[in-house]
Amino acid sequence: MASITEASLREAITQRLGAIHVQVTDMSGGCGQAFTALIVSPQFQDLKALKRHRLVNTALKDEIAAIHAWTAKCQTPQEWEAEGGGSTPAGGADAVGPSMEGTVEGHVEGTRG
Numbered sequence: 001m002a003s004i005t006e007a008s009l010r011e012a013i014t015q016r017l018g019a020i021h022v023q024v025t026d027m028s029g030g031c032g033q034a035f036t037a038l039i040v041s042p043q044f045q046d047l048k049a050l051k052r053h054r055l056v057n058t059a060l061k062d063e064i065a066a067i068h069a070w071t072a073k074c075q076t077p078q079e080w081e082a083e084g085g086g087s088t089p090a091g092g093a094d095a096v097g098p099s100m101e102g103t104v105e106g107h108v109e110g111t112r113g
Contacts, residue, residue, distance in 0.1 A: 004032045004067050009060070016059040017041045020077055021085065027069070034069035040080040049074070 006024040013022045021040035028034040044052045052074035057064060064070050080086060 004035070004063055006035070009035060009037065009063060012060060012063060013037065013039055013056075017043055017056065021080060033067050035067060036071045036073075038073045038075070040075050040077055040085065042077060044074050044076045 006026050009024045010022045013019050013024070017039060019039050019041040021038070023038040025036050026032060026034070027036055039056060043055065047055065053072065056072050056074060060070075075083075075085075077086070
């Protein structure tokens with residue numbers, strides 16, 4: 001399998017899970033070995049967190065096997081909108097950056113840097 005990128009993961013998630021919003025971040029500094037994602041899909045409706053993650057892991061089986069670390073936050077459109085996510089411009093998969101909650105001026109609290 002070719003190198004995994006933010007764009008290739010975003011495309012696979014959108015197509016395979018019918019996601020209406022996908023935000024993928026390469027946490028490995030660009031080497032494509034650790035990713036985190038926010039996935040908003042109607043397919044998560046009426047599923048508990050474990051079943052949502054199993055659905056994602058099954059849909060991305062080949063991609064996940066090719067990387068070192070994977071973390072996903074799975075929400076329904078209603079959950080995403082309740083958290084204020086529904087105000088992102090249409091097609092704005094990357095319009096919203098990662099949450100800065102728990103940080104001070106871009107640094108995680110309790111660390112030096």
